[in-house]
Amino acid sequence: MPVFLKEEDISIVLCGEAGQGIQTVEVILAQAVKQTGYHIFSTKEYMSRVRGGENSTQIRISSDRVASYVDRIDILLALSYGAIDHLKDRISPNTVIIGDPEHIKSARESENISSGLNANFIEIPLMQTAEDIGGIIYANVIVAGALSCLLDIPKEIFDGLISDMFARKGPEILQNDLKAGEAGYTLGKGLMESEENQVRLSLEAHSTVRDELLLSGTDAAGMGCLAGGCRFMSSYPMTPSTPLQAFLAGNAHDFELVYEQAEDEIAAINMALGASYAGARSMVATSGSGFALMEEGVGLAGMTETPVVIYLGQRPGPAVGLPTRTSQEDLNLALYSGTGEFPRIIFAPGKLEDAFTLSQQAFNLADKYQIPVFILSDQYFADCYYNIPSLPLEEVGNEDYLIKTTPDYRRYLITHDGVTPRGIPGYGEGMVIVDSDEHDEEGHITENLEIRTHMVDKRLKKMDHIRKDALAPELVGSDDYANLVLGWGSTYWPIREALENINKKGLNPDSRKTSFLHLKQVYPLHSSVTDYLEKAEDVIILENNAQGQMANIIQLETGLEIQEKFLKYNGMPFSVEEVEKRLLQFMGIEDSGPDGHDKPSGEVL
């Protein structure tokens, strides 16, 4: 009798210590799954340490599109002693836990874990098999092989990926890895055919998926930066912005850009502004406290009207906070950073396509208005992967806003819209003079208070046009709604999937329709946001922070107060299940579904 049979949407979680090669499994499986024709989503959560700790990667494999984190674990691959304990809150009676006998034994013997833990345990001789091949380092590839077998992934696809990945490590290691994969397939086959511990997975493959893109949030943003003509990036490594730095540094040769690891974030943003002053589209990437160091430079961008793109990968603060976790806590920091008053734009992508387009537009708008433009990402968004059909490459169009200067060029000539045509040094005969002090139209320092007023007005006047250029929010669902769910940035897919689940289960009666409004430009807001909010009878907002920062900005910008807030700030992203449960409450519907094993996670009203 089969212990486990699962169709359509499978959540596999791999858990082990840092250094055990879980990311390798993630990469191999994600590719193998996509090449087989299944939809894939993966996300990881990890501790801030180089070795040890407990890290897990969730891989969702589905017959339909998936792009969000779920609490549910269908199969847990436990690769360390602590794995089961680490995930015990997410293990349900339906979870199959596969692991080495030793790891499973230790979990079973632990009072702390096994009491109340009702799951199915399947032992496979993982460590012994790895030792036989050449060492426990091969355990990860064995796991990848076993899962690939269960998922019916053709062996040639698997072997091809192993070869791509390990060929550069030499023939001996490659041979061992191929052997490890083979051993994994054998173990997997054993599980499929086992009488007592049978595991069967059944998914529908789609040939179209094979040709789709498999990207992370970082990849999509990085490609957007390249599309936007980024030529210069200076930054200081900081999780979770480092992957974007690595992406652009890795593409620097092909795309003719300069990446410089600065001595600190202060140097980073000042370098970016220098390069931008000399005409190169420039950016920095950082996170919370690194960005705090850049704030003075943000003011300099504002005063000198120098374009710069700031990618801010959010993680929990204050100070160093939880370095490897996720949050949406730095919206206020971005909005209010820098001394004095000047315009800015803040984007927050929620899906890969948006990350690409918004990043590209960030460069264009920074140049158009000569202002800092922010891309607010976060750990969850930066690190997750999923497949999409394509990126809107054809829509990429970069305007060139630089002019050749004449001898009488004035860098801060006051114009009707506040935007002075932008010259750069060495292009034309004019002098390009910028100053962090208040300055006259030529750019020279001044203490003339009348000029001061004119210059403040000039800078702020741009805001009228920036508002007109604001990107409209995306409404998911019917125009004819009574309930409105609000989200911004990376919460897009968890909210969307939760609502779709509610609809699919038929829990949502038509009388009070519920739609979802996603803000991808969080500042300044598009004028339609007010209309959308006014039309709703009830509104709830979901944010990965403790104070409802977006709700407060909405109130500030529209005068409308959002009463209901679902806030999560324990460092983890929203799961589909918890969003579903909370939205059912919001909609006044009792949750009678079977997936009600989510735990409180720091949310308040």
Add this chain to the structure above:
Amino acid sequence: MKPRDFDLPDADVAWCPGCGNLSILRSLKATLAELEIQPENLVFVSGIGQAGKLPHYIKGNVFNGLHGRSLSPATAIKAANPDLIVIDVSGDGCMYGEGGNHFMHTIRRNPDITNLVHNNMVYGLTKGQASPTSQRDFNTPLQVDGVFLEPFNPLAVAIALDASFVARAFSGDRKQSIEIFKAAINHKGYALVDIFQPCVSFNKVNTRDWFREHTYYLEDDHDPQDRNLAFQRATETGEYPLGIFYQNPDKSTFEENLTVYRDEKTPLYQRKLDKDKLRALVESKR
């Protein structure tokens, strides 16, 4: 060219009468004229302080940024467009205090820029506090017991880091200053010129006469390629040597090391997006 080609007739010079900066400004204009540098190819970068205002009194492009940060934009301007001649003008507070970290790392990068540091051993703009180069026992409203910290020695630090050009000038000697400035600008790589300069309002100890009495020029046979000797001379106190202490002509510059210029020297702003490459990158993820 004539020094007056670099004049800005309408400039509202905010320095005190007799300020050492005025001499530096005159020497610099003469230097640039002698070198036949076109103002449109010249970028002055500065931070905050009285020295930081100098770019507003001379013809050229200007990036007058934040206190202590000038070397970061200066490096990046040169990296974004190596055709530009970049001169960073800062004071002792800006460069050695607030900007100490950038000073150190810019030397490591070795961009082809000239760094003129007006060193009057006092904070002038904020009216008379100690600077990193203030001498011991210097009394100020903030250092009420007198300075008891070791003065920062920019030359010794720069030579220790193998800065590619290290010199000291005295603003009161324009002829020699011009020679040192010319050598610094002509030098390929980062060139530090620490310029002794009297603050007539807030430093009553290290006056023009004091500098005259406490300085002398390195001997004609001083070998600027002898790093150990240069370091030794840089640690001399009491009597301070002037001139070119150290020069390493063999170091590659920051921008030379950037692969972006390996095959093509075009400044970054002139390069256009290669959509085919972008498409290929995206397709590689299929």
